[in-house]
Amino acid sequence: MKKIVIIGASGHAKVIIDIIEKRNEYKIIGLIDSYKTHNEKIMGYSILGNENLIPQLMKNQEIIGGIIAIGDNWSRGKVRDLIKSLAPNFKFLPAIHPDAILYNKFKIKQGVVIMAGTIINSDAIIEEFCILNTKSSLGHDSLMKRFSSLAPNATTGGNVTIGKFSSVSISSTLIHNIKIGNHTIIGAGSLVVKDFENNIIAYGVPAIKIRKRENGELYLT
C-alpha cells in the first residue's frame, strides 16, 4: 500500500484519518504539524515533525504525498505553498468519504476533502483544495473556487458560486443563483438571498453585510 502523511493534527485531521482508514487505499505513516509536540499521538499516529521533514520522508520512507487536513482556508493555502516549495513532487491527495454522494461524472481535484453525508449534484464543479464538510450539499451547476469550504450542514441551491478562500459556515443556506466573492465568510445559521462581494463577513436571516475582513483573518476560533 502506498505511504502518505496527514498534514495537520486537529479535530479536522481526525475526521480525515477516519476517511483514509475506511477507504483502505493508503498507509498513513504519521502526521506533520508545526504546533504539536514531536511524537505526540493522535488516533494512534505519531506527530513526526513539521513540513521541513517532508523531503526527507519522501526519500527515506518513500511517502508519495498526503492530505492537508487544515480546516482554515487561508492556512491550508499557505501550507500548500510551503510544501510545494519544499517538495515539488509531493502529491496532494483528496479524501472522499465512501458515504458521500457524487454525481456520475464528478471530477475529483487534488487536495479536495469531502466528508460523510455530503451531496454534490449534477454539473457542480469543485476546484482544488476545497472542503465539503459533514452533510453539506452543493446544488447542480454550482462552482466552488479554490480553497473555499462548506461547513457541516451548509446547503446551496443550484447555480451558486463560492469565491476563492470563502467559507459558508455551519448550517447556512444559500438560495439558487447566489454569488459569493473571494475571502468572504457567511456566518453560522445564515439564510443568503442576495450576492455578497469579496472580503466581507455576512450573517443573519436574511444575511446582511456585517463588516469587511482582511485576507486570512481567522473565522474558526
Ligand SMILES: CC(=O)SCCNC(=O)CCNC(=O)[C@H](O)C(C)(C)COP(=O)(O)OP(=O)(O)OC[C@H]1O[C@@H](n2cnc3c(N)ncnc32)[C@H](O)[C@@H]1OP(=O)(O)O
Ligand atoms: C466540524 C467543524 O467544527 S467546522 C466549523 C463550524 N463552525 C462554523 O462554521 C462557525 C464559523 N464562525 C462564525 O460563523 C462566526 O460567527 C463568524 C466568523 C461569522 C463571526 O465571528 P466574529 O466576528 O468573531 O463574531 P463574534 O463571535 O465576536 O460575535 C459578535 C456578535 O455577532 C453575533 N454573531 C456572530 N456570529 C453570528 C451569526 N452567525 N449569526 C448571528 N449572530 C452572530 C454574536 O452573537 C455577537 O453578538 P453580541 O455583540 O450581541 O454579543
